[in-house]
Amino acid sequence: MSLNTTDFEIILKKINAFLSNELLQVENAGRGKSWNELLPLLDAIREKVKSENLWTPQIPKDYGGLGLSLAQFGKVSEILGKSPFGHYVFNCQAPDAGNMEILIEHGTDEQKERFLKPLLAGEIRSCFSMTEPEYAGSNPTMMGTTGVKDGDDYIINGHKWFTSSADGAAFAIVMCLTNSDAENRYQRASQIIVPTTNPGFRFIRNIPVMGEAGEGYASHAEIKYENCRVPKENLLGGDGAGFVIAQQRLGPGRIHHCMRWMGICERAFDMMCQRAVSRELSPGKMLAEKQTIQNWIAESRAEINAARMMVMDAANKIDSEGTYAARQEVSLIKFYCAGILQKVLDRAIQVHGALGITDDLVLSYWYRHERGARIYDGADEVHKSRAAREILKNYGLKKV
Numbered sequence: 001m002s003l004n005t006t007d008f009e010i011i012l013k014k015i016n017a018f019l020s021n022e023l024l025q026v027e028n029a030g031r032g033k034s035w036n037e038l039l040p041l042l043d044a045i046r047e048k049v050k051s052e053n054l055w056t057p058q059i060p061k062d063y064g065g066l067g068l069s070l071a072q073f074g075k076v077s078e079i080l081g082k083s084p085f086g087h088y089v090f091n092c093q094a095p096d097a098g099n100m101e102i103l104i105e106h107g108t109d110e111q112k113e114r115f116l117k118p119l120l121a122g123e124i125r126s127c128f129s130m131t132e133p134e135y136a137g138s139n140p141t142m143m144g145t146t147g148v149k150d151g152d153d154y155i156i157n158g159h160k161w162f163t164s165s166a167d168g169a170a171f172a173i174v175m176c177l178t179n180s181d182a183e184n185r186y187q188r189a190s191q192i193i194v195p196t197t198n199p200g201f202r203f204i205r206n207i208p209v210m211g212e213a214g215e216g217y218a219s220h221a222e223i224k225y226e227n228c229r230v231p232k233e234n235l236l237g238g239d240g241a242g243f244v245i246a247q248q249r250l251g252p253g254r255i256h257h258c259m260r261w262m263g264i265c266e267r268a269f270d271m272m273c274q275r276a277v278s279r280e281l282s283p284g285k286m287l288a289e290k291q292t293i294q295n296w297i298a299e300s301r302a303e304i305n306a307a308r309m310m311v312m313d314a315a316n317k318i319d320s321e322g323t324y325a326a327r328q329e330v331s332l333i334k335f336y337c338a339g340i341l342q343k344v345l346d347r348a349i350q351v352h353g354a355l356g357i358t359d360d361l362v363l364s365y366w367y368r369h370e371r372g373a374r375i376y377d378g379a380d381e382v383h384k385s386r387a388a389r390e391i392l393k394n395y396g397l398k399k400v
């Protein structure tokens with residue numbers, strides 16, 4: 001799946017224009033407002049995205065998307081990443097984008113009709129519920145949530161947290177143990193769709209994160225599943241297929257995130273350079289003349305360029321050989337890009353001085369929101385270890 005170069009260039013131009021004419025304007029209008037207060041404005045922009053035929057760019061044409069390759073969507077993701085609202089107004093935001101992919105790949109006709117169709121249309125939101133407070137999320141085979149078969153139903157019991165965007169979501173895809181006795185620990189869990197209206201879906205709270213209470217799409221929830229009875233028709237992809245589906249989802253998802261981070265880096269870099277050439281330290285002497293600032297600018301430019309090339313390399317490999325073949329590249333970009341993101345944001349803030357940490361600029365928003373980048377979708381240390389093991393296999397390291 002990919003679009004020819006000419007059509008793709010036209011789309012990139014249109015999305016770039018959308019960023020300047022619409023998205024950057026919302027940022028000014030929305031300063032100080034909560035996510036829910038901004039929704040009417042964002043929904044109006046969503047309608048414009050639809051009318052310009054740019055909606056769900058990451059989705060195949062058969063399902064109403066633009067039919068881009070992963071590498072092409074990566075370039076779109078970078079442009080949209082320059083605004084905190086970019087992915088949401090194009091309906092390619094996490095976790096919905098990943099859930100759309102799961103439903104397209106593994107959903108039954110009935111599941112597609114009931115859950116995928118309204119998700120693609122932007123009429124509902126969804127969430128992905130896997131991590132648990134009592135177990136190390138870095139080892140996803142360890143979990144306490146169970147889905148026990150009872151006649152034609154599964155009964156789910158368990159405790160989850162960091163279920164992003166659960167507040168206001170219509171359904172959750174829940175990872176739970178349905179085959180605890182399976183010899184292969186990667187075949188013990190399943191993914192099951194749970195409508196959030198189910199009486200057994202108990203929303204506990206939005207977890208306060210980095211000084212923000214969180215609400216609606218911009219939230220991370222704690223949830224209890226209490227005798228949550230769902231029909232077996234809600235099982236995704238087969239009993240015990242939970243990890244296989246999760247791995248397929250996470251490869252492309254990490255490309256989406258990494259390229260979104262490149263967008264944030266570019267915006268922060270631009271702001272850093274603008275400030276350096278406009279801030280006067282003494283009469284006629286600009287901040288940009290200081291060598292430390294010049295070092296930050298040169299290092300940031302080199303690091304962003306290198307990171308982008310690494311992500312595009314991984315995306316091209318997934319496009320041509322599949323997610324499994326690119327697992328080393330995906331682990332490398334996940335920790336490398338998250339680290340570059342933190343560095344560039346930090347330097348941009350430092351160059352702005354006190355202004356950098358105010359909420360008058362978007363930098364402080366990203367600084368709070370993206371500290372998590374080194375943790376979600378696999379912590380740095382996990383990815384470094386995974387990449388190193390893949391490399392060392394070529395040097396004779398036995399499977400560990």
Ligand SMILES: Cc1cc2nc3c(=O)[nH]c(=O)nc-3n(C[C@H](O)[C@H](O)[C@H](O)COP(=O)(O)OP(=O)(O)OC[C@H]3O[C@@H](n4cnc5c(N)ncnc54)[C@H](O)[C@@H]3O)c2cc1C
Binds near residue numbers: 128135163220381
């Ligand atoms: C912003 C954000 C959004 C999230 N959204 C979701 C979501 O929508 N759905 C969901 O299910 N989960 C979500 N998560 C949870 C995320 O997937 C987990 O936080 C992550 O997998 C790490 O698990 P943990 O927090 O339990 O940390 P732990 O597994 O307890 O690890 C703690 C730390 O130990 C270190 N560590 C772990 N393993 C190793 C190792 N092998 N070698 C060396 N050091 C190691 C790392 O430094 C790691 O940060 C989200 C998390 C964040 C921060």
